[in-house]
Amino acid sequence: MGWKRKLSDGYDKVGLAAGLQDDWTGTGGYAEVGIIKGRKLSYDYQKFDEEGNPESTVRAVDAVDLDVETGDFVAILGHNGSGKSTLAKHINAILLPTEGTLYVDGKDTQDESKLWEIRQTAGMVFQNPDNQIIGTIVDEDVGFGPENLGVPCDEIWKRVEESLKAVGMWEYRAHSPNKLSGGQKQRVAIAGVVAMRPKCIVLDEPTAMLDPNGRKEVICTVRELNRRAHVTVLLITHYMEEVIEADKVLVMDQGKVVMQGTPKEIFSHVEELKSYRLDVPQATLVAYELQKKGVGLPDGILSMKELAEELEKLRS
Amino acid sequence: MIRDITLGQFYPADSVIHKLDPRVKLAGTMVFIVSLFAFRAPEAYVVATLALAAVIRLSKVPLKFMLKGLKSILMILMITVVFNLFLIPGTPVLRIWKLTITQEGIETAVFMAIRLVYLIVGSSVMTLTTTPNSLTDGLEKALRPLKKIHVPVHEISMIMSIALRFIPILLEETDKIMKAQMARGADFDSGNIIQKAKNMVPLLVPLFISAFRRANDLAMAMEARGYHGGEGRTKMKPLIYAKRDKLAYLSMLCYLVVMFLASRSGLVERLLGL
Numbered sequence: 001m002g003w004k005r006k007l008s009d010g011y012d013k014v015g016l017a018a019g020l021q022d023d024w025t026g027t028g029g030y031a032e033v034g035i036i037k038g039r040k041l042s043y044d045y046q047k048f049d050e051e052g053n054p055e056s057t058v059r060a061v062d063a064v065d066l067d068v069e070t071g072d073f074v075a076i077l078g079h080n081g082s083g084k085s086t087l088a089k090h091i092n093a094i095l096l097p098t099e100g101t102l103y104v105d106g107k108d109t110q111d112e113s114k115l116w117e118i119r120q121t122a123g124m125v126f127q128n129p130d131n132q133i134i135g136t137i138v139d140e141d142v143g144f145g146p147e148n149l150g151v152p153c154d155e156i157w158k159r160v161e162e163s164l165k166a167v168g169m170w171e172y173r174a175h176s177p178n179k180l181s182g183g184q185k186q187r188v189a190i191a192g193v194v195a196m197r198p199k200c201i202v203l204d205e206p207t208a209m210l211d212p213n214g215r216k217e218v219i220c221t222v223r224e225l226n227r228r229a230h231v232t233v234l235l236i237t238h239y240m241e242e243v244i245e246a247d248k249v250l251v252m253d254q255g256k257v258v259m260q261g262t263p264k265e266i267f268s269h270v271e272e273l274k275s276y277r278l279d280v281p282q283a284t285l286v287a288y289e290l291q292k293k294g295v296g297l298p299d300g301i302l303s304m305k306e307l308a309e310e311l312e313k314l315r316s
Numbered sequence: 317m318i319r320d321i322t323l324g325q326f327y328p329a330d331s332v333i334h335k336l337d338p339r340v341k342l343a344g345t346m347v348f349i350v351s352l353f354a355f356r357a358p359e360a361y362v363v364a365t366l367a368l369a370a371v372i373r374l375s376k377v378p379l380k381f382m383l384k385g386l387k388s389i390l391m392i393l394m395i396t397v398v399f400n401l402f403l404i405p406g407t408p409v410l411r412i413w414k415l416t417i418t419q420e421g422i423e424t425a426v427f428m429a430i431r432l433v434y435l436i437v438g439s440s441v442m443t444l445t446t447t448p449n450s451l452t453d454g455l456e457k458a459l460r461p462l463k464k465i466h467v468p469v470h471e472i473s474m475i476m477s478i479a480l481r482f483i484p485i486l487l488e489e490t491d492k493i494m495k496a497q498m499a500r501g502a503d504f505d506s507g508n509i510i511q512k513a514k515n516m517v518p519l520l521v522p523l524f525i526s527a528f529r530r531a532n533d534l535a536m537a538m539e540a541r542g543y544h545g546g547e548g549r550t551k552m553k554p555l556i557y558a559k560r561d562k563l564a565y566l567s568m569l570c571y572l573v574v575m576f577l578a579s580r581s582g583l584v585e586r587l588l589g590l
Contacts, residue, residue, distance in 0.1 A: 092540050116542055124540040131530050132537035136449050136481045143552035148542035156552045178484050192541060 035200050035232050036091060036122075038066035040100035042255075043086055060086040062255035063100065068234060068248075070199065073226045075235045075243035075263075078252035079277040084236045087252070088204045091234065092124040105199055120149060123193030127205045129185035130177075138180075138188055139164065139173040145196035156195075163194035166229070167221050183214025187221055194225065200232040201225070207239060215239070240267075240281045244302045251276060268299035283307040327444045333375035334445045337561045338454025341442045344371075347568050348438045352431050357579035361430055367571050368434060368441075377444050385440045386433060393432055400425035452476045457555050470546030478534070486527060493522050 043061040046054050060083045068074050078084040089095040090102050093109040105121045107114040123145075126132045135141030139160050146156045164170040167187040177185055186206050193201055203222060207215040219235075219242050226233045235242065243249050249266045251259035253276045259266055266273070270280050270288040280288070287301040287310070296314060301307050328334075333341070352364060372382055386393075406420030446454070456473035463469050494504065497518050504515050 089536075094536055094540060116544065119540060119542045124537075126533065126537055126540075128530075128533055130485055131533035134478065134481070134534070134538060134541075136447075136477065140449070140552065144538075144543070145541040147550055147552055148544065150548045150550050152550060153552065153554055156550065160552070177481075196542065 034067055035070045035105050036066055036068040036234070037103040038064055038090070038097075038100065039102075040064075041066065041087070041090065041097050041102055042099040043083075043090065043095060044098045045086075060255055061090070061097075064252075064255075064257050066102070066250075066257075068200070068232060070232055071226075071230045072248060073223070073233045073235070073246045074248045074250065075237060075246035076250045076252060077238065077240070077243055077266075077278060078236075079238060081254075082252040082276075083255035084252045085204050086255075088124070088202050088234065088236050091122045091200070091202050093118045094124075116149075120196055121198055122200045122202055123196055123198035125186070125189050125193055125201065125203045125206050127208050129182055129189060129209065132189050133177045133185060133192075136176060137173075138169065138175050138177060141177060141188060142191045142195050145192055149196060159195045159197070160191075163191040164188075166194055166225065167191045181214060182210045183217035186210065186214065186218045190218070190221055190225070194229075194231075198231065200234065202234045202236070204236050205238070206235075207237065207242065215242070219245070238278070240279055244281065251278070263302060264300035266300075267302060326447050327377045327381055329376045329445075331374060331376040331445070332560060333371065333441070335560065336445075336564055337555055337557055338446050338450045339458045339555065340557075340561045340564045341446055342451075342454055342458055344564065344568055345439055345442045347572065349435055351572060351575050352434055352438075355575055355579040356427065357582075358584040359578040359581055360575050361427075362584075363571070363575050363578045364434060368438060371441055372437075375441060375445050377441075381444055382437050382440050385436045389432060389436055393429060396428050396432065397425045400428055448480045449477055452480070453551075453553070453555060470549075474546075482527075482530070485530075486523070489526060490519065490523055493519055493526075 041061055041064045042059060044057040045060050047056045047058065049055040062083070064087060066087070076084045076087065086095065090097060090109065091104060093104075093115055096110055102109045104118050107118050107121070109118055133141050134144050142160045142163055143156050146159050151159070160173075161170065164173055167190050169184060169187050169191060172180065172184065172188075177188060180188065190201070190203075190206075201222070206222075207218050210218065222233055222235065223245050225231050235246065237243065243266075244263050246263055249259075249261060249263050250257050251266060251273070258276060259269065259272065267280055267284045270284065273280055279285075281302060283304045283306065284301055287297045287307055291297050291299075297307075297310050301310060348364070348368070351360070372379065401417055401421045402415045404418055404421035404424055406418035408416045409419050409422065410417040443451075452473045455476075456469055459467070459469045459472075494502075498504070502515065502518050504512070504519070506512075507515065
């Protein structure tokens with residue numbers, strides 16, 4: 001059974017995203033408008049020597065054009081040091097571009113007066129679950145974002161309930177985060193972002209520190225948020241299996257976007273992906289090897305199921 | 317097991333004292349401590365004992381937990397008692413070799429012992445019935461007037477609650493690093509104190525590096541979630557005085573009045589005189 005199948009099985013049992021109210025959807029009234037627009041975006045890291053003098057600069061993001069439509073599920077793939085995390089931090093205005101511009105929901109990230117609006121529009125989930133949970137109790141942590149926004153007290157409680165239900169963590173509201181598993185902590189972190197009602201959620205390698213089960217939990221939660229609440233999702237990862245669900249995939253290498261397209265398009269270029277030190281899903285790899293040996297399989301097979309079906313077709 | 321430490325000393329129970337506003341409990345503890353040192357009559361201690369007993373009873377926390385805190389001050393307690401016994405001049409009662417025990421010495425020693433014990437037990441009542449988080453919340457709100465003289469009250473309370481949140485995480489990390497270093501032959505147990513302190517270096521350096529990294533990550537996560545200090549922030553669990561809190565304040569006042577009257581009455585002396 002493929003990754004895709006298992007994901008949906010898991011989801012149906014939990015009933016995620018069911019608690020989200022109708023009055024909030026990530027689209028916020030817009031329809032199919034570009035929510036993130038980056039033009040010639042570049043970012044330099046400065047290296048300092050021991051006296052604190054600038055020694056050299058490293059270009060982490062190099063002239064990237066980024067367009068994300070509202071409601072999209074975009075995955076950014078890249079090897080370590082490819083600049084994908086640096087790019088992600090721009091969307092939340094944690095980092096500001098050295099050159100170029102970035103507009104989030106029509107707001108320039110360089111505009112300091114819009115800073116808090118941008119941070120509310122684009123929520124961010126980080127890699128290490130322990131280092132982003134602020135509250136000592138789950139519900140307090142989810143309430144942290146709305147508290148910062150100055151939301152009235154009863155509205156905060158409403159949002160906390162909604163978002164915890166949306167990620168399937170409502171039963172754990174009175175727990176200490178220290179007693180949760182990694183996947184659960186990451187779901188709490190997602191709930192904390194959802195409670196701020198962002199139009200867009202940026203997840204910076206949210207599964208890198210989790211075990212396979214936790215990874216599935218998190219990806220499944222994210223996908224459901226995207227489908228049911230129409231939140232724009234930007235998933236940064238180096239796990240290939242996680243991008244299969246995306247609408248669009250960007251591949252980054254050395255600060256540049258080197259490939260762009262749907263998962264199918266991307267995965268049909270196995271050799272190119274390998275040159276960027278990325279692993280393709282197993283099914284795709286098997287199909288690719290078979291193709292090379294002369295078996296007439298189509299390009300861009302993503303899951304085991306698909307592969308099995310195609311092989312079945314060939315046999316008959 | 318190490319993870320349970322978040323709760324600190326907190327003893328969960330469903331009691332009036334647990335439900336009280338943390339500010340009330342803070343004020344109550346202050347009043348109690350001040351009253352212990354302000355009144356120096358035997359009658360006052362009778363009143364204090366009764367009041368303390370009543371509060372402990374109401375809190376539904378077993379006495380055993382209350383007395384646990386005394387262990388840590390046992391040494392201080394003994395030293396205080398011994399010094400007071402032998403060093404206070406006055407009418408001699410007993411003479412052992414070169415040391416004299418005076419009547420005043422006995423009196424002071426007993427008073428000091430009672431004060432110290434009550435001080436610890438009294439503050440234990442607060443820490444046992446209040447979660448660390450609501451305690452910092454209470455402090456923040458109680459100290460809010462200090463903001464006028466530019467004391468960063470909100471920031472201090474934020475620092476305190478974050479510290480509380482990270483204690484178990486850092487403890488766990490310490491444990492991990494310790495094991496990792498032990499696997500490479502580090503020795504944390506043998507040698508004298510100086511040797512032991514030196515052996516801690518391979519534990520402390522990675523621990524500090526990791527703590528700074530965590531702090532950096534956390535700061536970024538907080539900013540990403542729109543944290544920009546206490547300005548314009550609302551509270552998810554705001555502190556509002558309920559009726560029981562007002563009653564508690566009233567009983568504190570009564571306690572002080574009774575304490576004052578009792579210490580002036582000279583009741584004990586009259587009883588002894590009979």
